[in-house]
Amino acid sequence: MNADVIVVGSGASGVSAAWPLVAAGVRVTMIDVGHTDAAYAGLIPEAPFEELRRTDAGQHRYFLGDRCEGIPFGGVRVGAQLTPPRGFIARDVARLTPSESGAFGGLESLAMGGLASGWGAAVSPFGEEDLAWCPVPFGEMLPHYAAVAGLMGVCGEAGDDLTPFVGDLPGMLPPSEIDSAGAKILARYEGARAAVRAAGLHLGRARLAVCSREHRGRGPHRGLDMDFWSDAARAVYRPRWTLEELKALPGFTYASGLLATGFRDQSDRVEVTARRIDGGGEETWSAARLVLAAGTLGTARIVLRSMGALGRRVPLVVNPYTYAPCLNLGMIGKRPVDRRHSLSQVMGFFEPPRTGSGSAEPLQVQIYSYRSLLTFKLMKDAPLAYREGLVAMRALEPVLSIVGLHHADSPHEGKALMLEATAEGDRLRIEYTPTRAEAAVRDRAERAALRVLRKVGLVAIKRIRPGHGASIHYAGPFPMRASPGALECDRDCRLEGTGRVHLADGAAFARLPAKGLTFTMMANAHRVGSAVAATFATAGRGGAS
């Protein structure tokens, strides 16, 4: 056997599952395609955004890209936020893992660090109610939240108005610096706190996977406002940082250039087939256990192919997402400070008013400032002549805040994915059609949220729905159940019908509250890794079955 455990994927869930295994002395091999950015990272000086803009003669290379891939044309699309230095995240996906998704913007990654290489780093742990469907008691998740927070470095303000929604993590780092626009919003919130809370809106400093002070040799964040482009001081968490730590530990092997395509669950081992992406053919790896962490869509592809379930529909859920450019009235006439990060400044939750037709679930609110994604991209979306558009957008930028609204999602028959056979090989087909009732409830909730946000000085200019799948928080295909059926998981995320295959990514989550999945998915992956490690402690190197 090549290892005690094979982990497929090096993203947020892969490294989180691998960590407790390696810590317990289990031999782990991580199979991964592992694309990295070889083109741009070395070109970006560690300097503040405005300084770079005024001094770096080579900035067009990384801002626009060598193939001009940073100049967007067409409508708003999923993944549009990937800047040229983040382009490696989606490299080769269409070629190696094809999908047919219609209006659904499915984004996958074959990169080292996976989709979280471009993650917005917002940390919002699920609460007891959010996990009510799950066979794992909430209390059992808590130590794993703490463990991954310790690996990542999470900053935020304990005991603020967000605590009832996301709790307080032990060892939380102090909040990151807030920019002028975020500070104005929170000042207005404090001034009208009782009324705003009574209207259902609760705001606080964003909880972020950002090292606000040095943590595990990373950070502190330098406030360069270059987080969409580079990883200065390695202050914003990327799974790559944990992977680097894992590589330094005995018993861990990173095998890159390999696309895992399937598994065979045998009585004494599990075999994993993987294709060399350089054209070197197929290889078979074996281990006592397999942990799949290839991302919800990637894992679905591997499981459906391996379980002989071509053509079988499985559920898919994804947080519906809308964003609204807003005028931040508190910033009129104010010069924003240059020092800032580019991530969410203010986080919040909005509890929509109850209506006769039932109540909507809370919405998560993320508030960003706009600057480092460049002015010409704003000009593109304004229905103005570009000369006037430039004048208008330069004037608007200091007072422009972007409000992101995340909704909860539950499965129903209109939201599904399936693997279908084609002449060129199999292909993932994604169907995602929310019901009219769901759409209406979300529309009402958004309108209500934007009305209440006026109380903190945010006036929405318009609402933009970038399309289904835009949040990139996918889940649902093989949910955890207390008594799992076919294509479901048990409480340790062991896939029913297999003895040795576990899922560690979003694929095991049945539904999504209006919170980013990443942090909870990492905590669950850590829990799965710990459970698998425990089987070796009790059964020895043969791997418990």
Added chain:
Amino acid sequence: MSGDVSPDGVGSIEAAAFGRYLVGREPTAELRARYLEACRVLFAETPPDGALRLARRSPWTIGPLDAAAALIRPESPLRKRLLTMAAVLETSPAHADEFLPRPMGAWALAGTALRVAWGCAWKLAIGAPLLAWAGRLDGRHGR
């Protein structure tokens, strides 16, 4: 750019005219060359349409055609090329300050809004018929 990408040719004249239109001054030869290279990468398969040909021939029409296309044909070749020039200019130190945010008070903001509205309105009034006429030329040339 369909056969006109030489730095000394019509492409360079287009780059100069687009730069003048956007920021009021001609880009340097280096930026013009960068624009031409971007056009070669992005628009090699896209032949110029009537509006773009008209803008090249008569640079005074760029503003009106742009204003009209912003509402009527936002994905037109002219708009795409203007956006490309804006991107090239913005990511050069020489033009950084012409693109960085410009904080202003409420009255100045209102004044800017009026100036922008007026600028777009008169350009649109001239540009809409120009754009329609250029579109008919396309039809006559079999496009």
